[in-house]
Amino acid sequence: YVCELKIDGLKVVLEYIDGLLVTAATRGDGKVGEDVTTNVRTIQSVPIRLKETANVGSVSGGPVSVIVEGEVWLGKKGLANLNKNRARAGEALFANPRNAAAGSIRQLDPKIVAGRELQTFVYDLASISSTIGAKADAKIPPSQTEELQFLQKLGFKVNPHFKKCDSVAEVISFWKHWQKMAQKEDYLIDGIVVKVNEKEYQDALGFTGKSPRFAIAFKFPAEQVTTIVEDIKLQIGRTGVVTPVAILRPVSVAGSTVSRATLHNEDEIRRLDVRIGDTVILQKAGDVIPDIVSVLKEMRTGREREFIFPTNVPECGGDGKIERIDGQVAYRCVNKNSALQHKRKLYHFVAKKAFNIDGLGPRIIDALLDEAVISSFEDIFSLKKGDLMGLPRFAEKSIDNLLASVEIAKNVTLARLIISLSISQVGEETAHDLANHFKTIGALSGASFPELEVIDGVGHIVARSVRDWFDEKNNKKILAKLLEVIMVEKIEKIGAKMPKISAQKSSATATATARDAVARVSGKTFVLTGTLAKMSRDEAKDKIRVLGGQVSSSVSVKTDFVVAGENAGSKLDNAEKLGVKVLTEAEFTKMIG
Template identity: 40%
Template sequence: MTARQLDRQAAEQRIVKLRDLINDYRYHYHVLDESIMSEAAADSLKHELSQLEEQFPDLITPDSPTQRVAGKALSKFAKVQHQTRMISLQDVFDRAEVAAWIQRMHKVRSDITEEFLCDIKMDGLACALIYEDGVLTRAVTRGDGLVGEDVTMNVRTIQNVPLTLRANQRFAHFLRGRTEIRGEIVMHKEDFAALNQRRRATGQPEFANPRNLAAGTIRQLDPKLVAERPLHFVGYDIIRDNLEDTPTIAFGYQMMNELGITTSRQTQIVYGLDEVMSYVNHLDELRQSLQFNTDGAVIKLNDRRQFAQLGIVGKTPRAAVAYKFAAEEATTVVRDIVISIGRTGAATPVAVFDPVVVAGTTVQHASLHNADEIARLDVRRGDTVVIFKAGDIIPQVQTVLKELREADSKSIDYPAELARQYPELAFVRPEGEAVYRVKGLSGPLILKRSLAHFASKGALDIDTLGEKNVEALVEAGLVNDLADIYRLTKDDLLKLERFAEISAQKLIDAIAAKKQPALERFLFGLGIRHVGAQTAIDLTNHFKSIKKLLVATIDELREVDGVGEIVAESIVAWFADEDNVTLLEKFADLGVTPQFTKKSGSLTGQSFVITGTLQSMGRDAAAERIRELGGTFQTAVAKDTTYLVAGGKVGASKLKKAEQYGTKIIDEQTLLELIQ
């Protein structure tokens, strides 16, 4: 049926039915989170309605679904005084502060009931919707709480805002007189991500976060621009002139849903402190899966009469508080930008910054992903940046506060940084890729070198896992990272030409014997740049576990003897690489548990440097023995060096330094007596 086939009377009847059905669809979709028809079907109904209204314009009413976007752009927003103040809430941050708040209420009114309505604290723009006789007449922002801005034309474009409250026999009196709905205008996380993805594709700058975008959108002067962005209104309170209309906060939520207002669906009535905290803790675990961002929970005394009697102190009511979760954003200063080389040869830049607490944990680094991301952010050393971390995800740099940038700041020249940090390597950026990679080294070749090092005598010392076997395992696709050797089975090896029954079993047994390696050997075997065997021992003795080393700050790392700024930043960069973190988790999943055992023996507290050639053993073997006895092996003479072992072809510079520092010079025979 088309508009041309109807006379005016039939069109009027059809229009009423279409409006009712479209509004019913909107109610089920936005409020009840269910669909009574497909979106395409609903769009078809809206199209028919618009055709009828175009044919009979005198039948158009302000609350018609077609009238969400109407009128010309405004030159400015009119100021509106709130009938009742839009108050702020006092923030609390832990159980003790919630308990103190409840106690303060008892001091004012000893008979309060500890029945609370808890709800999610939405991270959006506060707004009040004013309905007169059930029809939306005005939408006003919070402003300063007393005076806000009239944003009615823009709010009308929000699809889940009913232009007319839903008819309901039980609450028919709410369709008479003035009804005010207060809530937050938010943008769903998936809509925000999709919008930024489209902007990236067209080369436009991305928006910072959903909350700022929602607030900025509502303050656009052209309603048509607002209509292009998917905003949502979520109600949290209903106000009537007669307090008895809404005896409890919870009853108000029920009414909002019945009248067609979307609420968070996270409300709960609780009793006493323990149940309040149980709700808060549950919400903290749940919040990452919610459609929109939240930074806490709202806790209100449920009884409205008691709520009103407790009154307001300053700008905040006594009967409600906002429990704030640990901040998911924080600012800090970029100390350095370090490039980490992954197992595939990819060069990943990492921002190292002053430690800052984000989402309840201390973070000090964030991956910058690639050169394009550095250019997009225009992040530089010395910049003040906003760090964000949603839940357990790895922290990221959200934006640079360029207003705080130093005048002599220099942008990052990525190729030059690669050349400076890795002068021994050449890099290439393959066409169509965003990542620079080590030139001439494929992922498999890097993996072969890494695995050979991991299995070497200085590291895990895995018997029979030499270079030839490493090459065979990688080329056969049996090993794709270091941890994969712990997945190997005898049957896997027997498929390769190099292995027979005995040799296959021997390698499987040798690998299994290293599932609890010495922590310092495991750490050295990971191949972290600048972390040699002795540094691995020093780090192990200081931190005693991989978990503690994983979260160590640069300043904490520098407390370790022999660890300076460059080594500390290299360690931080390695643990900031997502691939490396995943590798450590995989080791743990496969039952690999490095063990810390403090080395002690006859050489504890003594340090050695060897210069020249030893006749009885290699330098590595001597270093290993020194460490086994609790001693420290150094590569250069320092003030704390106990002995300089002078072998054949002694280096003159080391002898000179030993004399300068008063280091005792011994020969090979004396060393053998000490280590045997």
């Protein structure tokens, strides 16, 4: 085996032709993805021209053409310097080095990137070919260790801490060593990657989807820290669900400062026995979400206070009463029309998966509400230039862009409309299921509970929630007013609304291609996992739905295909256990035409 450190940075793919850097992309195969070539050229550790290859491996002189993969990272010292400068300029600080690296590499101004101390480690030689006239064909070295040494000789910066291990015991020893030593390096290390060293065996093992069978990552346990619960407050969601949140003494964990952590519900508070004033152990679940693991009860002084769930919450509006939802652990506001909930519903209404109104975020909505420019959903579609001219941070161009986005949003799909309504229990997938089944908002609003309950993916609880929403008098008024100012796109017959076909294809060929794609996809259920190189997950979902397929969020015996992108997760494992066919991105792209 060979063990390498797993660097927590941003993946980049570099392509060189005849020894010269021609393309840098944040993901993909060097030909697709987000092009960041101009910015990557400013990173000192990225060679613009590769070193000559005389007597290196099987290459005999002259430049080579290669595609390599690596990680762009910003050191802890570099982050400190960057944040110091941003603080002086009154700009928002970066939470951690990874966010700073990702934000920097996507900067529009290369001069800014050049001043940000970005670094790279290259770890994989994806392909290599010789220049015409070379004395010998270029080949990928026969082992991973030799490949890393070869990359160094070409001029790339390679992490020096890789190690060849002859046994599993040595691999475990390497992991334990770096678990203790990781914090001493200037870059973030979140685990190790173990690979079969010999390329011959790597080729024999191959890939599952896009994940190699010859390599596996072993992450370090989540960093844990202690802090104090200074208070417990209640947070009201857009559907009125009341969530307890621990207000923490600020503490740095996994690269960012944390001052809040959800306690989920009353049952979780009781399970943890967490009290105001307690010292707790905190970690980030999945290195992302702050999570209280346990309470250090031996550190209690007797001054800690139990949190008693109140019977009313002023932010709920009205008399502030809350109630426990039948069959669930959550509480919700009895009054479903409070100002706070209304504001959160407006945030959700304009969000990407709902009406997707670019430029209309929470800050702008708050300002519009404060100035009484809007009070309800339909008011958004009546905005005029004069309504926005006096608002802070609104230049004329910004106003024009926002109004253009509002105009575009007036035409909306049925699924997006359903998502926008903030119906409890109805997420993106359920909204699409309802839209595909009922075709029109009128048919959905008039559907009986039994009609809703039998829809695949809906069930008793969701059906009750949908029926309750449409039965409420205030919701009926909201929907009626909204339908006066928007146009809900008609759900086309399967295959009628096809993805764009290249203009070079004849009409007959395009029609045949579209028909074949419908035949392959219609009625099939897909699950997406990992990162796709040629399209976003949302774009892939839209293409599946246009062709008459369904998208599910979990793998089951009813799943027909799992599309596995890069860094596919547990869904890929579940697919293999259940015998569900796994498609690579290339196979999926071919399937959808």
